[in-house]
Amino acid sequence: MTIYRGHLLHISGSPSLEESTSALVSEPDGALAVDATGRIAYSGAWSGLPAALTDDAVVATAGYLLPGFVDTHVHYPQTLTTDEFGGGELLEWLERCVFPAETRLSDPAFADLVAAEFVRRRISAGTTAALVFGSAFPEAQDALYARTLEAGLRIVSGRGIQTVGPASASALLTTEDASIALTRDEIDRWHGQDAGGRAPDPRTALAQVAVVPRFSLSVTPETLRRLGDLYAGTRADGVYFHSHLNENDRPGDGEIAAVRESYGVDTYLDTYDGRCLPGSRTSGESLLGRRSILAHAVHCTDGELHRLAATGSSIAHCPTSQLFLGSGTMPWRRTVASGTTIAMGTDIGAGDEWLIPRVLNDCFKVHMSELGDRSVAIDPAQLLFLGTLAGARALDQEQRFGNLDAGKDADFVILDPGAQPGFELSLQTASEGGARSVLFTLLMGMREASVAGVFVRGRRANPPDSASA
Numbered sequence: 001m002t003i004y005r006g007h008l009l010h011i012s013g014s015p016s017l018e019e020s021t022s023a024l025v026s027e028p029d030g031a032l033a034v035d036a037t038g039r040i041a042y043s044g045a046w047s048g049l050p051a052a053l054t055d056d057a058v059v060a061t062a063g064y065l066l067p068g069f070v071d072t073h074v075h076y077p078q079t080l081t082t083d084e085f086g087g088g089e090l091l092e093w094l095e096r097c098v099f100p101a102e103t104r105l106s107d108p109a110f111a112d113l114v115a116a117e118f119v120r121r122r123i124s125a126g127t128t129a130a131l132v133f134g135s136a137f138p139e140a141q142d143a144l145y146a147r148t149l150e151a152g153l154r155i156v157s158g159r160g161i162q163t164v165g166p167a168s169a170s171a172l173l174t175t176e177d178a179s180i181a182l183t184r185d186e187i188d189r190w191h192g193q194d195a196g197g198r199a200p201d202p203r204t205a206l207a208q209v210a211v212v213p214r215f216s217l218s219v220t221p222e223t224l225r226r227l228g229d230l231y232a233g234t235r236a237d238g239v240y241f242h243s244h245l246n247e248n249d250r251p252g253d254g255e256i257a258a259v260r261e262s263y264g265v266d267t268y269l270d271t272y273d274g275r276c277l278p279g280s281r282t283s284g285e286s287l288l289g290r291r292s293i294l295a296h297a298v299h300c301t302d303g304e305l306h307r308l309a310a311t312g313s314s315i316a317h318c319p320t321s322q323l324f325l326g327s328g329t330m331p332w333r334r335t336v337a338s339g340t341t342i343a344m345g346t347d348i349g350a351g352d353e354w355l356i357p358r359v360l361n362d363c364f365k366v367h368m369s370e371l372g373d374r375s376v377a378i379d380p381a382q383l384l385f386l387g388t389l390a391g392a393r394a395l396d397q398e399q400r401f402g403n404l405d406a407g408k409d410a411d412f413v414i415l416d417p418g419a420q421p422g423f424e425l426s427l428q429t430a431s432e433g434g435a436r437s438v439l440f441t442l443l444m445g446m447r448e449a450s451v452a453g454v455f456v457r458g459r460r461a462n463p464p465d466s467a468s469a
């Protein structure tokens with residue numbers, strides 16, 4: 001048994017976003033007891049720690065103890081290319097910056113270097129679980145899973161599928177047949193790969209796989225139809241679906257206009273919902289469901305939001321990225337009111353912050369800046385919920401991690417604000433205002449320097465040897 005003594009902050013139970021405001025646990029002199037199997041045996045006040053747990057226990061002191069952060073949308077092949085100037089919005093940036101950058105991962109040695117750096121950045125940011133948009137190249141995906149498991153982190157990923165695209169994407173494209181075969185192969189080799197010993201159910205594994213078409217414009221109706229068949233056959237094993245939705249609404253030639261024109265559908269979401277033929281006629285199986293996560297969803301119709309909620313699908317909200325590409329602001333009140341699960345995504349490399357609290361900081365500011373009565377000051381407890389428990393819920397793994405409730409896997413971060421200039425004093429001052437005040441200052445102000453320890457299933461995550469880079 002190892003007992004961590006510090007200020008515990010987490011969202012207890014299984015509340016909705018709104019309910020999370022009253023589910024905040026703040027225990028300034030708290031204890032987190034982690035047993036030998038990596039599960040939380042106790043969390044709460046130090047004074048309430050059962051005596052039986054303290055026999056032979058190792059006690060470690062910690063500043064703040066929070067659940068590990070969950071990033072539900074991050075592009076591994078863009079690890080080294082945040083802040084690339086594309087001179088335009090989404091489609092121009094993809095063509096000029098992203099496709100050339102991602103092509104470089106065709107070199108397996110370079111891909112391994114990127115995979116190692118990706119894992120290092122995740123550990124620096126305390127991101128214990130992530131839904132990772134993958135590379136087109138299978139060897140690069142192998143490096144990603146191997147490096148992630150070596151470090152002891154959780155991952156859901158899938159190779160980025162493209163069967164059509166501009167010239168700069170040519171190295172990323174495959175035939176229809178290859179797109180299906182490569183995705184099936186990745187599922188066979190990596191979905192639940194580490195589950196064998198402890199829990200044979202792939203849904204309990206650290207490494208799991210998603211079906212990931214880049215977006216509707218990078219594939220054809222035929223690709224989507226065949227991916228629907230593939231997904232229908234693998235859904236029961238807990239395979240995920242992940243893509244982009246309604247990001248750029250520039251009139252005429254933006255992403256949404258181009259999707260509607262090239263497919264002839266009524267709404268963008270129809271293309272992922274088995275209705276990608278002209279007039280949104282049925283084309284095959286839907287890709288939506290409780291393990292389906294769509295990034296952005298900035299410009300959804302009410303009907304699309306209703307359909308996302310009805311199918312149990314989730315939104316990866318990426319405000320930092322939306323600022324960078326001028327994609328607009330997801331209407332907060334309307335999206336929350338739909339009942340769709342909203343979690344947070346860095347969207348590296350259109351986003352340029354690896355730390356989920358930095359994305360929460362942008363989230364707070366952009367929704368505070370919505371016009372008129374749409375403006376909202378998101379409660380600090382809701383911010384913590386969005387960066388932790390909501391991510392676990394979006395990944396359909398809420399029963400395993402996302403908060404510090406006893407019985408869950410011990411996925412947590414230790415924060416040491418003393419490592420960040422002036423931060424300790426700011427937090428002391430905030431403490432005069434109570435728990436929510438401390439939490440708000442912590443989430444809005446923290447940087448990577450404060451992340452002092454990152455644990456998954458009770459084991460400290462190990463960054464790859466930097467000598468390999």
Ligand SMILES: [Zn+2]
Pocket residue numbers: 073075133244295347
């Ligand atoms: Zn993205």
